[in-house]
Amino acid sequence: MAPWYDRAGRLSLLKLFVFVGLFLPAAWLAGLALTQDLGARPLNTAIHFAGLWMVRFLLITLAITPARKLFRWAPLILVRRMLGVATFAYGLLHLGLYIVDQNWNLIRVISEIWLRIYLTIGFVALFGLMLLAITSTDGWVRRLGGKRWQALHRIVYLVSALALVHFFMQAKLNVYPAALMSGFFLWLMGYRLWDRFGEIGSIPSLLGLAGLSAIATALTEAGWYAVATHAPALKVLEANLGFAAGIRPAWWVLIVALGVTLAVALRRALMKKAQPKAPPKLAMNRAS
Template sequence: MAQSRAARPEGWRGAARGWSPWHDRGGRLSALRGAAFALAILPGLWLAAALAGAWGPMALGAEPIHQAEHLTGLWALRFLLLSLALTPLRRITGWGRLAQVRRMIGLTAFAYAAAHFGLYVVEQQLQLLRVASEIVQRLYLAIGFAALLGFCALAATSFDRAIRAMGANWRRLHRVAYLIAVLGLAHFALQEKLDVAEPAFLFGLFAALMLHRTAIGLAPGRPWPELRILAVAALAAAATAGAEYLWHDTLTGLPAERILAANLDLASARPAVLVLAVAALPALIPLGRRVRSLARPSPRPLPAEGR
C-alpha cells in the first residue's frame, strides 16, 4: 500500500511531463521546446498586461481593444510564417529537432488568430448579428474569416489521434496553411489600404518560403546551398517590390514609381530591402561551414612502406 502511494505522485508527474510544452515526447526537458513556448506566450502576456493597464493607460493608445485586435492578428501571421519557415531552416541548419516545435508554433498562430477575432467581436459590443453582417458586407473581413475557418480546421486536426486517423489525408489538409497565409496577408493589406509596408514585408518572406520549395530550393543533396539561398532572397525581394508597386498603381493612386524606386535603393528601409536582408541571412550558415572546411588542414599522407 505504501509503495502504491509513493508511486502515485511519480505517475502524476509523468503525466504532467507528457502534457508539458517544455518536455519532449520522452518526458525530458527540452530547451528548444521551452524557448518556443516562451516565444509563443510572451506577446500574449504583454498584451494582456497592457489591456489590464499594467503598462499605463496609454500603452495601447486611445483605442486599446482595437490596437490589441491589430497586434493579435499581426502575431498570428508572424507565427504562421514561422511555422512554414521551420522546414527550410531545418534543411539549412541540419537541425532535425526543429520539427519538434512546428505543431506548437502552428497552434500558437491559431490561438492569436482566434484572439484577433474575439477582440473584434468585443469591439462590436458582442453583437453577433452585427459581426455577421460586417463579414458579409466587407471583403477584407470575409477574407479574414475564411482564413480563420481554415485555421480552425488545421487546429482541430493537429493532434496525434487525428493524424493517425486521417493518414495521408492529414498532410493534404495541412497544405491549406499556404492558402491561409495568402488570405491572411490579403486581409492585412486590404485593412491597411495605403500603408502596406508591413504586409508587403510579410508577403516577401512568404514568397521566399514558397521559392524554397521550387527547383532552386533546399532539397537535400543539391550543391552550393548558400548561392541558392541568395537567389531566393533576390527573387523574393523583387517580388516584394513588384507587389507593392502593383498595389499602389492599381488600388491607391499613390506615386507607385517613387515607391518602386525606394524599394530598389539598398540604403532605404523599404520592404524589398528588408526581405533581401532577412531572406539572405541564413546563407551564412552553409557559407560558414564551407569556410571551415577550406580552412581545415588536409591530412598528411602516410609514409610509403618498404623504402
C-alpha cells in the same frame, strides 16, 4: 504530457524556450492594456497587434522546414506543431477582440464578415487555421494516414496567402508591415519551389533566391499601391528601390535573406573545419 517534454518524456530546453516565448506577445499586450498605453483606440490597436503576431507566428511556422534543412537542426521539428497552434490562438484572439469592439453584437459581426470582403477573407483564413490546429494531433495523423494528412496540411500555404491579403486590405494606405511579411512569405515559398524542382541548398542558389525575393517584394508593394490607390506603379517601385523614403520592405527582405545565407555559409565552414582530417596514406615499399 507537458508541452516542454519530448516524445521520450525528457525535458526539451528548445520546446520550453519556444513555449514560454509564445506567451510573451500576449503578456506584452496585457501589460499595455493594464497601463493604458494602447493609444486613443485601444481595442483597435489590440486587434491589429494580435493579427500581426498571428501572421508572424504563421511565417515562423513555415520557416521551420527551411531552417531544419539548411542548418541541419532536426530537433526544430519538435516545435512546429506548437507554433501552429499558437498561430491559431492569436488568430482567435484577433477575432475575439473584434467581437468585443463590436459590443458583443454577434449578428453585426456575422453581417460585417459576410458583407466586407477583407473580413470574409480573414475569416476563411482563420477557419483554415482552425482545421490545421484541430488535425495537428497524433490521433488525427493516424486517422487520416500520412499522405492524406500531409495533403490537408498543405492548405497552410493558401491560408497564409489569404491572411496576407487580409493584412493588406485592412492596412489601407500604410501597407509597410503587410509588404514586409509578404516578402518573407515569398522567400519561404520560393525556397519550397526551388527545393522541389532543383537544388536550393547551395550558397549561389540562396543568393539568387534572396535577390528574387527582394525584387518580388518591391513589385508586390508597387502593384498593391497601383491597384488600391491608382498611384503610378513605376514611381512606387522607384521609391521602393531607393532610400529617400527610408529602408523599404524589399531591402529588409534582402538583408534578412542574405543574413540567412551568410549564417548557412559560416555554419558549413565551421562544420567542415571541425571534421577530423583523414590520416595520410602510408607508402608501401615494394621489394625490388
